[in-house]
Amino acid sequence: MRIHRYTPQVVxxxxxxxxxxxxxxxxxxxxxxxxxxxxxxxxxxxxxxVGITLIAGEFDLSIGVMAATAGVIAVTVxxxxxxxxxxxxxxxxxxxxxxxxxxxxxxxxxxxLVTLASLIGLGGLALIxxxxxxxxxxxxxxHFADQLQRSYGVFTPVSLVAVAVFTVLGIMLTWSRWxxxxxxxxxxxxxxxxxxxxxxxxxxxxxxxxxxxxxxxxVMVGLANGAASSRDFPNTLLSALxxxxxxxxxxxxxxxxxxxxxxxxxxxxxxxxxxxxxxAQLYVQMVILGCLLLIVLLLETVSGALASGWKGxxxxxxxxxxxxxxxxx
Amino acid sequence: xxATLPPAEPSVVTVAGRRSARSYATVSVFGVATVCLVxxxxxxxxFLSLSNFQAIIQAASITGIAAIGISFITIxxxxxxxxxxxxxxVASYIFADLVVRDVNPWLVAVIGIAxxxxxxxxxxxxxxxxxxxxxxxxxxxxxxxxxxxxxxxARATTIHQHAxxxxxxxxxxxxxxxxxxxxxxxxxxxxxxVKHRWGRAVLLMGSNRLAAEASGIRFGPxxxxxxxxxxxxxxxxxxxxxxxxxxxxxxxxxxxxxxxVAAVFVGGVGVTGGRGTPAGAxxxxxxxxxxxxxxxxxxxxxxxxxxxxxxxxxxxxxLQALVRGNG
Numbered sequence: 001m002r003i004h005r006y007t008p009q010v011v012x013x014x015x016x017x018x019x020x021x022x023x024x025x026x027x028x029x030x031x032x033x034x035x036x037x038x039x040x041x042x043x044x045x046x047x048x049x050v051g052i053t054l055i056a057g058e059f060d061l062s063i064g065v066m067a068a069t070a071g072v073i074a075v076t077v078x079x080x081x082x083x084x085x086x087x088x089x090x091x092x093x094x095x096x097x098x099x100x101x102x103x104x105x106x107x108x109x110x111x112x113l114v115t116l117a118s119l120i121g122l123g124g125l126a127l128i129x130x131x132x133x134x135x136x137x138x139x140x141x142x143h144f145a146d147q148l149q150r151s152y153g154v155f156t157p158v159s160l161v162a163v164a165v166f167t168v169l170g171i172m173l174t175w176s177r178w179x180x181x182x183x184x185x186x187x188x189x190x191x192x193x194x195x196x197x198x199x200x201x202x203x204x205x206x207x208x209x210x211x212x213x214x215x216x217x218x219v220m221v222g223l224a225n226g227a228a229s230s231r232d233f234p235n236t237l238l239s240a241l242x243x244x245x246x247x248x249x250x251x252x253x254x255x256x257x258x259x260x261x262x263x264x265x266x267x268x269x270x271x272x273x274x275x276x277x278x279x280a281q282l283y284v285q286m287v288i289l290g291c292l293l294l295i296v297l298l299l300e301t302v303s304g305a306l307a308s309g310w311k312g313x314x315x316x317x318x319x320x321x322x323x324x325x326x327x328x329x
Numbered sequence: 330x331x332a333t334l335p336p337a338e339p340s341v342v343t344v345a346g347r348r349s350a351r352s353y354a355t356v357s358v359f360g361v362a363t364v365c366l367v368x369x370x371x372x373x374x375x376f377l378s379l380s381n382f383q384a385i386i387q388a389a390s391i392t393g394i395a396a397i398g399i400s401f402i403t404i405x406x407x408x409x410x411x412x413x414x415x416x417x418x419v420a421s422y423i424f425a426d427l428v429v430r431d432v433n434p435w436l437v438a439v440i441g442i443a444x445x446x447x448x449x450x451x452x453x454x455x456x457x458x459x460x461x462x463x464x465x466x467x468x469x470x471x472x473x474x475x476x477x478x479x480x481x482x483a484r485a486t487t488i489h490q491h492a493x494x495x496x497x498x499x500x501x502x503x504x505x506x507x508x509x510x511x512x513x514x515x516x517x518x519x520x521x522x523v524k525h526r527w528g529r530a531v532l533l534m535g536s537n538r539l540a541a542e543a544s545g546i547r548f549g550p551x552x553x554x555x556x557x558x559x560x561x562x563x564x565x566x567x568x569x570x571x572x573x574x575x576x577x578x579x580x581x582x583x584x585x586x587x588x589x590v591a592a593v594f595v596g597g598v599g600v601t602g603g604r605g606t607p608a609g610a611x612x613x614x615x616x617x618x619x620x621x622x623x624x625x626x627x628x629x630x631x632x633x634x635x636x637x638x639x640x641x642x643x644x645x646x647x648l649q650a651l652v653r654g655n656g
Binding site: 059107108109110112113114116117118119120121122123124125126127128129132230235237238241242245251281283284285286287288289290291293294297298301 | 459463470600633642647
């Protein structure tokens with residue numbers, strides 16, 4: 001019997017939804033929807049970026065720091081022009097991401113290390129720009145910050161942007177040639193190369209997307225909050241990765257799409273929401289995230305039943321046992 | 330789709346001439362860099378002093394001990410562990426909370442290291458089953474740090490029993506105890522890796538897993554062992570630091586993970602495995618500490634220091650790529 005592709009995620013979704021609701025009925029309150037969508041958007045943007053780099057067979061450690069840096073830049077230049085604050089960090093992020101992707105692809109350096117260097121270096125950059133503190137939006141712009149927080153129905157500006165980004169990326173990944181190159185390059189780098197698939201372009205694209213989406217998130221959060229610091233987005237990497245893996249993106253690459261990311265982000269944000277409604281502290285979320293990730297990891301590795309519709313599980317198990325690092329071919 | 334295993338990178342057995350050329354190139358670059366750093370540093374007063382030299386090594390010790398542990402994981406081909414901070418944190422609070430209850434600090438240290446060993450072993454088991462090491466350790470890190478925050482309510486524990494300071498804060502013949510532990514560990518670990526049969530098995534597993542398994546070395550037990558070593562080392566680092574400052578806080582080790590990982594790679598341990606030594610990782614930690622010291626003497630801000638270290642890693646990567654011939 002062929003199980004539907006997203007069955008595990010839907011089942012998990014139902015379990016989470018029912019469990020937290022039973023623990024506290026306020027969880028089911030429809031007033032929770034706008035904040036849920038907001039948190040989904042803030043997590044979802046970096047998550048879809050990480051997801052796409054993962055699908056491409058690589059790893060981006062720098063998304064949290066990228067978001068923080070973008071936020072710091074945005075708030076810092078906002079007094080010059082709001083438009084500049086919206087556009088500049090995203091453009092800078094895109095360029096930086098493209099550079100990262102190029103270095104990783106062209107010189108075949110491990111993405112783990114390159115993004116580690118970025119993680120440390122960008123963190124330093126953000127510290128420098130923010131003068132080691134918190135940058136604040138000038139008073140005359142606070143009304144703009146308020147506007148960013150207003151709800152339009154169930155949506156907020158941030159969640160609307162996220163919806164747009166997800167849609168665009170989803171279409172690109174599934175139906176455009178560039179998207180298919182990304183998937184090909186993630187399924188088997190050597191095979192793709194031998195089959196004539198360009199390896200540099202999809203990697204550059206994947207890392208550009210990753211940096212850009214993280215920057216967008218950083219800009220929107222920074223401007224909406226009216227403040228930014230280099231210490232923002234501390235748990236983003238863990239959360240985004242957990243979301244993406246829960247959602248069904250394979251860590252080996254080559255499998256997954258935007259819908260997977262959406263499911264994962266939804267589950268994660270529901271869990272966070274549930275934990276908050278229960279009145280537990282923030283670090284309880286970390287514990288749950290860690291547990292969830294380990295469970296998903298173990299399940300994905302050990303159980304064949306969870307791999308509905310994933311062909312060649314045996315061979316992919318063998319491939320999975322080789323750690324995700326591209327050896328110099 | 331069947332993914333073929335990528336071709337193994339030859340390292341242990343290579344054309345002798347080519348390998349020496351590689352090593353010489355890398356070593357000489359680092360030698361020159363060190364000389365330049367010291368030259369720049371000496372322009373600041375107080376830099377070229379015995380006490381500063383000792384301070385640099387001591388600053389490198391905690392990170393270096395953790396880096397030595399991680400180097401085993403990396404050399405074995407298991408990429409890297411990012412749960413250093415978490416393990417050190419757990420050991421730190423175990424140490425502090427037991428010592429304030431008047432338990433013998435040395436006994437507590439053993440317990441703490443055992444805890445680190447256990448944490449490492451569990452992660453190693455998960456990786457041995459086939460899970461990706463980075464994600465596994467990332468998950469473990471989140472889980473452990475969250476648990477520590479939960480259990481301690483994010484409160485610091487201060488130790489009043491000054492006897493506990495002997496472990497991490499004392500000096501023997503003018504050399505700090507942390508430095509002694511660091512140096513001894515670096516030497517022992519490197520000797521084990523290079524001379525002992527098990528160490529060579531680790532090297533082989535990292536450079537060519539198929540060959541290693543074909544010659545009877547089992548991935549599972551070896552992986553569990555290297556993660557256990559890394560966990561113990563992280564715990565040791567945490568305990569020494571806590572012992573020195575007689576305090577356990579949630580913020581003490583926030584930079585430890587990436588600092589240790591950076592040290593490992595700056596020290597020449599290849600990310601794909603099979604290359605490098607714990608001594609290299611130790612030297613990497615010292616080099617970073619040297620760079621940091623030079624920057625501190627010139628009053629560079631924290632931000633600039635981070636930027637510089639990030640750039641350093643980038644430079645090392647570029648150098649390795651050049652030497653590898655991929656440029």
